[in-house]
Amino acid sequence: MQFRAGSRAPAVGNIEYKRGTDAGVINQGLFYLAWLMDHRAEFEHLVRDRLGVTAASQVLWSGPRLICIAGDFTRYDVHAVREHRRSIDLVRYRLFGDDLLGLETVASVSGGMPVARRAGRQAVAWAAADVEGAAMAELAGAVDEVLLGLGDGVNRVDHKTYRAYQRLRNFACLCPPQRSKLLVYLKVDPKGVDLVPGFTRDVSGLGHHGTGDLEVQLRTVRDVERAQELFRASYAAA
Incomplete structure (x- = not known):
């Protein structure tokens, strides 16, 4: 479960992780997400026990998201998620030394449609006056x-x-x-x-x-x- 940006209401989601390049990370993630969507009552009961009645009543089921983290993905993985109806993120990780982890989004799809990338806080300066x-x-x-x-x-x-x-x-x-x-x-x-x-x-x-x-x-x-x-x-x- 995650908190949606700009809101305190928890949004339903699933995070699946594999160490290497493994298409199973997508299949397993989709399986667990489907299981979660089919067991809403049990999930809300768990949220109520852990976070209280107010949090349980604010759970958002309208936009479930799957985040798959792996050592790498193939172009076939990227194509597969773009054909799927679910909202899915493919995130590649890299280890730098023993204590530094880098994450890079390989593909981001919202309900089967690619999500436009947003520029960071320090975007490249392209405009010019002269x-x-x-x-x-x-x-x-x-x-x-x-x-x-x-x-x-x-x-x-x-x-x-x-x-x-x-x-x-x-x-x-x-x-x-x-x-x-x-x-x-x-x-x-x-x-x-x-x-x-x-x-x-x-x-x-x-x-x-x-x-x-x-x-x-x-x-x-x-x-x-x-x-x-x-x-x-x-x-x-x-």
């Missing part, structure tokens, strides 16, 4: 449209220093507009690309925002068109 900056912001909008249109299931996540585009993993990272160009980092092996000075650059081993070893520099809409084959290659590899 003419050149406005042109770059408009170019960033064109790149955004192309990357989101590469296929179903692309998620966009705003970080403080870059904007990530994901399938199962990041396949493109778009940095905030510079004065005369945009930088996009792709999950493409630079060794398999004919690098063009001023357009593509091998940044493997170099520090930069976002993820990806191939840097693409965009200055015009024509550059965006030139880069589409690279965008598609990175999307296919994600």
Whole structure:
């Protein structure tokens, strides 16, 4: 049971956890959620015993949610939850050392419909007041449209220093507009690309925002068109 954001009323939900990559985490989670929905009286009785009559009377049954946590998920898992009628979150975890745990939402579906990602408190700054900056912001909008249109299931996540585009993993990272160009980092092996000075650059081993070893520099809409084959290659590899 969870408390819905902005409310003290508990919302019904189930959390299922597996250590590795295991499709069973979804199946078992759905089984337990169905069991919970079929045993409302017993659940409300337990809430009444633990939290009191008032809390039991405020239980929300209208939007049950399943949260599946695992070491990783496949693209087939992501597709499966998008076809399901339940509200489901797939969350991937990573361990850093002995005492640090990182969580990343791989897919979020509400009643069978993908949920739009919300930008964090520190969203990337894309707007610009001057003419050149406005042109770059408009170019960033064109790149955004192309990357989101590469296929179903692309998620966009705003970080403080870059904007990530994901399938199962990041396949493109778009940095905030510079004065005369945009930088996009792709999950493409630079060794398999004919690098063009001023357009593509091998940044493997170099520090930069976002993820990806191939840097693409965009200055015009024509550059965006030139880069589409690279965008598609990175999307296919994600």
